[in-house]
Amino acid sequence: MPLKKGDWVRGTGDESYAEYMLRARRRFEQGQVGTVRQVRQIYRRAAETVREDIRQATPGTLRYGHLKALAKVLEQRARSLTSELLEATQAGIHLASREAVSGPEELVVRLVEGTFDRAEVRRLFAAVNERAVLAFLARTGPDGLKLSDRVWRVGERYRNAIVRVLEDGIARGEDARKLAVEVQRYLQPGVWTVHKLETRRRLGVSADVSYEAMRLVRTEMNNAFHEATILANRASPSYLGIYWRLSGEHPFPDVCDDYARHNGDGFWPRGQEPVRPHPQCFCYILPRHERPEEFAERLRQWLRDPQSQPHIENWYNSTARVFLKRPYPTFLAGSGSRLLNVQMFAEPPKERIERLVAAGKIPQEAINRAEALWHSRLREGVFLPNGERLQITLLDLYHAIVDPMIWRRPERIESLLLGIFEIREGEHGRRVALSRWKEDEQERVGYAILGEEGGLRTLHVVDEKRIRREMRRGQVLWRR
């Protein structure tokens, strides 16, 4: 049944992707035709070979004695046929899987462009393809057989059919040359008129011995395409599920009709896609994906905060992470702003304070007190004991009160600075100011890092052990 582009567009939400999927499907169907043609040629060559084998058995009438010698040769021919048939079928399965995977692969490459490396995405889908093929070749079907077993059975039936036709010919006293031609015609694909129906029934042979092989190849390729389509789409983060669509070759209602009516429109959510319910099923599935623009927005949110998009995060962790490097958050550049807000991974001190207040980690009252103190005592700067005036910006305040030792007692900022007893040289023009002051009858110690040109880099309340350690470092620049 010709597939309609409109169907694909409805399912994928994207016209160019739908076009790509449709072309992949057509390539698969052409590949299937080519593989079946190859099987015909295998049988045609085999028929010619068997004819020669029979002709060379004897110039005269074929006897049962000749059949014994022929049996070994026929065994060999059947094995060759089986081997060629298996090779052709496996090649067909590889083709089916490749085409089935190519659609979702292209979709994902486009959807995540700029977020994930294209080559890495392709590697992901190459692995999906390999997994699909290996799983398909190794699995046991509902008949309890693997692919190789099914092909072997076809070869066995082929050999048995030849033996039966030969036995019948021998019983009729046929000349070897005539019998050889009869067998060759019988084995030729598509030739149905060599034996009458009652003869075929009597002999227990099929009308077209190659038909079973061609049917096998078509079925296996269809199944491989079906399974690989589902596997590959499941590897896509935008995938939602499939629509089951009936093939045109569907004369009688069966379980496929139920599948096509499921959910009212034949939709099966991701993870619940049904397997092909019977051999020779030519129904097809249409994958459904999130609209590209909707997915793009969710991907952007995931980049900012992976936990905000658990479905994408789960897809990355379970499917993608072996192949795709986790992207670094992207920055938002404020237009015209020289100081970029690195909000994707970093928060300025004030934001951190606000977050901690919102989380109940710091009381708002403490922040209010600190701000009030800054306004009243720090805004104009603080005169240090060495005579230097140190500017304390509001940013410096917020940076300082992140320290729990400071936000609990914000007056410690001024106390620390006024209690500086030693300033030592640091690296790159920094200065380490060591401080000691009294607080509630207790001695407190702390340090401040000052910039080369003034300015407060950081300050912290510490303990005596750490102050003593600092007093062993760097050249003394000033001492009280």
Add this chain to the structure above:
Amino acid sequence: METVRASVMYAGPGKDVLTLFVEPTPSLWVADPIDDGIAVFRVLDEHGEETGEIAGVEIIDFLTFDRWEDLPDLPMKWQLDGLEPLPLRELLRKIQQTVRREKVAAG
């Protein structure tokens, strides 16, 4: 190696002090300066005693920081939102690359 969730506090190239916090950050910690450019924040219990855990790391002059070998060898990986867990040095290097790039872009 343990992985901890982390957050970064950074006010920009002007102040250029980068602080990496364990999240959720314990409510009580004390700064332990390694030197004038690096400090480790050590967690305290309700008695003011160190518990052995780390609350964070502070780096001054982060844009030009290059003394990676002076950073403490902490037996943990740090995971920022959107990034894979990384050891301290590797994480800070990556953040520095990004911050430097943004500074250049800002002109």
